[in-house]
Amino acid sequence: MGATPDWLKPAMQAINIDDEGRACKDIPEAACRQEGGNVLRHVASLSLSKSADGLVDPKLVLSWLLTTLGAPALFIGMLVPIREAGALLPQLFTAGFLRSIPQRKWVWSVGAACQGLSAIAIALSGLFLEGRAAGLAVLGALAVLALARSVCSVCYKDVLGKTVDKSKRGQTTGLAGSLSAVVVIIYALLLSFGLLERMTLVISGLFLAGAAWLLGSLIFTGLKEEPGATEGGKNAFNEAMKNVSLLGTEAQLRRFIIVRALLTATALAPPFMVSAASQQGQGAFEALGFLVLASASASLISSYVWGWLSDRSSRKVLIFSGLVAAVALVITLVLMEIDGLGNLFALPLILFILMIAYQGVRLGRSTHLVDMADKETRAAFTALSNTVIGIILLFGGLFGVLAETLGLVWVLGLMAVMCVLAAFIGLGLDEVQENA
Known part of the structure; x- marks a missing residue:
């Protein structure tokens, strides 16, 4: 990777990246040369993913949606358990296998794409279904989303560790978190001021979340990731037992x-x-x-x-x-x-x-x-x-x-x-x- 283009320099300076004349402490030289572009891809992908998370919040947005659609309280009460357990438990079984994949950016990208398609499925459920049918459809799509999220969670820190130097990881994820918070707050303000009909805005937000995950997936595939270690993976559930x-x-x-x-x-x-x-x-x-x-x-x-x-x-x-x-x-x-x-x-x-x-x-x-x-x-x-x-x-x-x-x-x-x-x-x- 050559000198940083002029149009990228302001963004690079915002996250304290000096692409020329800088030595990385704990990533390979090949990854070091690509670090500037990698950081920008991390920020963009993670910002889109975190923003989408906020637009598909099961505790609030999806519970509001199912309440509005007349789904039984039983289904509304299952939103958070499916989301939380679905994102946590699969990691216990998949982490060992995922470690056997040398370049895990592809796994994260597939997981993000699956989350995007799940969010679109939830939006379509809100458009065309009501009552018990809507509850079943939303819970099913949310279960797939949670499973995909668990896969992304297993892989992300590993990819970050291989592509961004230790001194900049906190800045990278922190900037992504701040940008996504701004998106969620803007969305909340739009909902608060009633500029659009609420159901229209919620459904649009779900479609937007789907698009954000799909775009983040595409951006993440462009990371310059060196193949990593594939040995030493363990099944966390077996370890727990x-x-x-x-x-x-x-x-x-x-x-x-x-x-x-x-x-x-x-x-x-x-x-x-x-x-x-x-x-x-x-x-x-x-x-x-x-x-x-x-x-x-x-x-x-x-x-x-x-x-x-x-x-x-x-x-x-x-x-x-x-x-x-x-x-x-x-x-x-x-x-x-x-x-x-x-x-x-x-x-x-x-x-x-x-x-x-x-x-x-x-x-x-x-x-x-x-x-x-x-x-x-x-x-x-x-x-x-x-x-x-x-x-x-x-x-x-x-x-x-x-x-x-x-x-x-x-x-x-x-x-x-x-x-x-x-x-x-x-x-x-x-x-x-x-x-x-």
């Missing part, structure tokens, strides 16, 4: 997994909150833009703070996140009792609080697991924890059954109890940062 005895011998790991399992309520609750609000008026339907904006804003505002706090005490972050989530869910229950949840701004404000807690859970759990383990036990702890949580998430669909039989009050009340229990049990976690 070999180490299942750790649940009996490692009290801290067992306690951590229980806390993490209980805090899945922070991810599972939003669709039921949207459904509850829709039963008390049109507020939830009119407030979709504000809901998406609240979720995106909570992530932008709280992620850095939670990360900073997690580096000091991930235990306290998990405890506090559980309590904050419980408060948000109790407020939801109170407003349900006084018919106040249909107010245009009630649910977005509550969701903002819950999503701040959700971000705390995500950052706290990952930091705690890394710092709790050492280099000898980290792989086993991670595989075992992910296996248990993936299985538990599969059973998260039972909340939909509970909603159908006993009602949403019972579901949200149980989730509030789960968060309080998580905080209480979390008191027994070690302050692992003191030993880090």
Whole structure:
């Protein structure tokens, strides 16, 4: 690769890339010479993928869509479990095989394309189906999307490590995250201001997400990736089963997994909150833009703070996140009792609080697991924890059954109890940062 073209220099400077006269620290010289173009392709592909994720948010967009289409609460309650478990569990079985592929950019590209086609299938379901048929079709397409996402997740860090120097990986993914956040916020504002009919905008957003994934897939194929190591791949599920005895011998790991399992309520609750609000008026339907904006804003505002706090005490972050989530869910229950949840701004404000807690859970759990383990036990702890949580998430669909039989009050009340229990049990976690 020769000198950087003039039209690319501003973009390169924005992500601190000097293509001339720079030595890479931990990637081959051949990859180093291509790094400038590779970074731009990473930023473009990852920005498109993350933007598409925001446009196909199961917690909000898809739960709103199925509620509007009259799908049963059972299907709405299965959106998040399918999305989360579908993206997590397959990794346990596919990671070893995927490592045998020398150039994994092709795997990521195929996975992104499959996500794009799945998003288009969801959009078509919203256009032509209603009720139970719409629910089944959307859940089926979402399952394929989640599986494809799991494949992309397994491959991405490996491709990034082979094509971008260590000193620029954080900048690359960080810029992609910032760009996608802007896209999601613009989308939320369009939904909020009602410039277009909401169903039209949601369906258009799903088609746009599909196009974004397909374009990102195409861009990613242009990466200059050197063939990588293909040996040493292991089946993470088999590794977890070999180490299942750790649940009996490692009290801290067992306690951590229980806390993490209980805090899945922070991810599972939003669709039921949207459904509850829709039963008390049109507020939830009119407030979709504000809901998406609240979720995106909570992530932008709280992620850095939670990360900073997690580096000091991930235990306290998990405890506090559980309590904050419980408060948000109790407020939801109170407003349900006084018919106040249909107010245009009630649910977005509550969701903002819950999503701040959700971000705390995500950052706290990952930091705690890394710092709790050492280099000898980290792989086993991670595989075992992910296996248990993936299985538990599969059973998260039972909340939909509970909603159908006993009602949403019972579901949200149980989730509030789960968060309080998580905080209480979390008191027994070690302050692992003191030993880090």
